Amino acid sequence: MDARVLKDQHSDLVRNLDLTASDVDGFRQKGFIKLENFLTSDAIAKLTAIANQEVQGSDRSEFAKIAYDIGTKDNFLQDIYNSQEFRAIVRQLIGQPLIFTQGLGFGLAQGDTGFCWHTGVVSFSYINPADLGYTIWIPLTEINPQFQHGGMAYVPRNVLNGEYRFKL
Secondary structure: OOOOOEEOOOOOOOOEOOOOOOHHHHHHHHHHOOOOEEEOOOOOHHHHHHHHOOOEEEEOOOEEEEEEOOOOOOHHHHHHOOOOOHHHHHHHOOOOOOOOOOEEEEEEEEOOOOOOOOOOOOOOOOOOOOOOOOOOOOOOOOOOHHHHHOOOOOOOOOOHHHHHHHHO
16 A cells, blocks of 8 residues: 555545555455545544434444434535545446445444444345445544454455355
């Protein structure tokens, strides 16, 4: 990722990133990529405000707070995923346009662990199993695994591919 260079011009929400061929190949092999500084501080602040307003207490044991379909009351998420910068990254990584289907918000309290490892069967239940589906995880607070044991853990798709859940 060291070869990635932030360009000077960007939208107010999404920065223009240069991905290397190695970045793209790594994403296609592993199934994930970490895009540092992709969203601007203004975008993170607005997403945080949305989450604080819309993500409420939960009766689920995995999360202190949870909400589905967040960010749909205004066009803010649309402004992000319709920006030229966002589309350019999608084009580089995936090579075809995507549609946005759902915004989810989760909040953990101290001691919470979140979901155990899963393949997103429920989140992607409205598309066919062989259809492409992607998750974009945007942490709204700094993640420090040394102290929090938090963040998102991914199993590379070249190690364990979740397609086994959908094959007959």
